[in-house]
Amino acid sequence: MVYTNSGSYRFPDPQSPIPASKDPKMSFLQDLRQTPRLGLLVGGTAATIGIIYGYDLSNIAGALLFITKEFQLSTSQQELVTTAVVIGEVLGAVLGGWLANKLGRKACMVGVAGAYAAFAVLSALAADVPMLLVARLLLGLTIGISVVVVPVFVAESAPPKVRGALLVAYQVATVIGIIIGYLAAYVLSASENWRLMLGLAAVPALAVLAVTLRLPDTARWYMMRGRTEDARRTLSSIEPDADVDAELADMRRAISEERGGGLREMLRSPYLKATVFVVGLGFFIQITGINAVVYYSPRIFEAMGFTGNAALLLLPALVQAAALVAVFVSLSLVDRVGRRPILLGGIGMMIVANIILVAVFMVGRDFGGILTVVGFLGVLLFTVGFTFGFGALVWVYAGESFPARLRSLGASAMLTSDLVANVIVAAFFLTMLQRLGGAGTFAVFGALAVAGFVFVHRLAPETKGRNLEEIRHYWENGARWPEATGTTGSSTKPAAK
Template sequence: MSILQDLRQTPRLGLLVGGAAATIGVIYGYDMSNIAGALLFIAKQFNLSTSEQELVTTAVVAGEVIGALVGGWLSNRIGRKACMVGLAVGYAAFAILSAMANDVPTLLVARLLLGLTIGISVVVVPVFVAESAPAKVRGALLVAYQVATVFGIIVGYLAAYALSGTGSWRWMLGLAAIPAVIVLAVVIKLPDTARWYMMRGRTADARRTLAAIEPAADVDAELSEMQRAISDERGGGFREMMRSPYLRATVFVVGLGFFIQITGINAVVYYSPRIFEAMGFTGNAALLLLPAVVQVASLLAVFVSLSLVDRLGRRPVLLTGIGMMVAANVLLVGVFMAGQNFGGLLTVLGFLGVLLFTVGFTFGFGALVWVYAGESFPSRLRSLGASAMLTSDLVANVLVAAFFLTMLQRLGGAGTFAVFGVLAVLGFFFVRKYAPETKGRQLEEIQHYWENGGKWPASAEPTAAPDPDPTRADDLVQAGRP
């Protein structure tokens, strides 16, 4: 059965959750790219230096770090839905505040607050989707968030180009309020997740929500499994994540989050116009439309990833994407080393290098971050685990946003992409060593991978049926089977 058939059979509530998450992805992506276009005009209006341009870009990322730090705690405290409602309101308010800024300090504060909202969203949204989606389409709906993010990046570049003739950077920033209002209208009608209701002792609400999402499931059995998993988890805090059996899971998600950003993807998103300018491109059409073309190609890559993640598996998709990034870095280093005078074939190869780099990222890292953020921890640790992962991701993002233009000036394109290439190779071997293959496994089952020292027990198969032999009950629990 194809993924489209699976999605058609998914109940309306599950699709609404995925749609709301996707719309937030559009806003997230739009903000990432529209600052690249807006910065061309903000820099002129406020006469910004290179370091000041990096500061304007970094302000939102610094806010994201703070948001990611509190996102897991807030999600457990007030609920996934309440966080989603707050996110929609915050997106709209701070996008408008950014657009109304009349000086650099006001713009920095507005961008910091917008980043705070984004930081919470990148923690809460994967958890909300993972806990609300049927297992057979969970990976697809989590990847759909990345699809929406890339779509938002494309829209951001196109909006910047459409408004570039007038230099209307305020409209570029303020338009993000429109999808935020749409998210609010959808999310406010949704229930919270069944797992969060069970964590709060609201069994009736959990039963009603689970029945709406998976009508064919044995609801009582699912609720019993959730309750057992919650009861077995003691503490539910960062201290528990830092000791056995979940220390290995923590190392994995924190390391994965760091490699996702330190390998340089947001340098390309935030500063594509500057990179293409260094390759000899000129004019708003080239500097703003070429990045959009790159993102269209990366969007196609995400659709391919979407079709494979629940069939081929998480690890093959992720490793293939990182391998493409390594190859792209090699190409870009060669182009910049040979590029005394860009033009003709050399410029084309440079564009293709950026294209391959971005496609590789969205196919692998970009798609799988949301999958692993939602799958890697048991329910009471899931939000905190996603928070730790995304905090690591955003700390690396701060480093890239704050220093990329300086690196480009001092190391040149060859030196800069050589650094990213080395980091991508390290990321490849990290993923190969630590990433579990979670395809087809229930969320409650995945925790047993970590409890078994980072290995699937030999008897544990995805979606395996219970063994009828009651004398093996303890073995089945250790194997992660229902």
């Protein structure tokens, strides 16, 4: 069976197989060119919301240098300002799945963009620490909703051949947002204007809002709400050459067979294994420490002997520029090489980076010269490894791992787990750095990365080229691919293969 961008399924013509390209890059570009313009616009615009998320991750890192001076923040207060937004993200992720089904994928994204712009301005106007904490909590709430809704929206709007790439595009946008945030902080560092650093976050939010207002919701959601004519118009626009009536009939049948969609179903067979996988993956993505590097990289570089705003703000931007290259490589390979090799390769790089950082901090007494350079390269490799693997694949697995009735709730569970781990890291990293030192802190992250590698190796399915219906049958078959499924001709094999 073949998954259409409507979320329905139909059998392909067995006489017309799609040949595999020998050149992944060229095939990837060809797939993009063959995708209808509206399909790319829908997926691309949704993914661009990642710019908002990325900007917030990094601009607080720069702004915190100057907020600390103005409000005389202690270490624990700095952690609280950073963690407030993450606590809000957890609440948003919990609500995101329900809101996506109740209000629609598009309505949620419009609300996210508009609310984020308003709360960014509120952060900039904060007169004291409590007001800043409330504003950042509300910012986090909107971000938490977005990280649940966007993967669902893209998964239901994109054709299988570019679905993985468009899901990874969210991470591309996130990294771009991180870079912009660091650069904005550097440009404004001379004036120490942290209010403008935070307020500028409203600009990308308003830009995304303007484009998102013009997009349709997914045909799948329209059908779930009984809005057949809206679904028909959306399908006709995204797939002008498709048999719309046949796709709507298939979709209607699939939805009627997929009644339910509650949390109880996720916690019992056959989807319990899928739930364990996505919740565990979400937790390992953050507990391995990436946002400690993003939020506090100026402090990490300061501990390595770097000084001055240029070093403390431009070096993190340089690290993220390298990460952007890595995520583009991941984007071009995810639908060709596969999910598992990319994910395991990225985690492997993080493990090596942690070993380097532990060694640097163990040897380092007075940082400088080659030792400082090696420390910088360790942070660089850590970030590149994360972005190439965990960072890119979280959005793919969040959008692929559950059938339609559970997809938004599954994404919500995964991202909630992710954000809970993020709260832990954001709340305790500076304290760990002070009490355990750099060597002890990165030794902890290294051990967690090893545990994450083992978890992924044993439980992550290879979903490259599989339609969403096949992935559903994988979990229903006890985390094994049924024999002769779809067009892939895969034989029964265990989940780790």
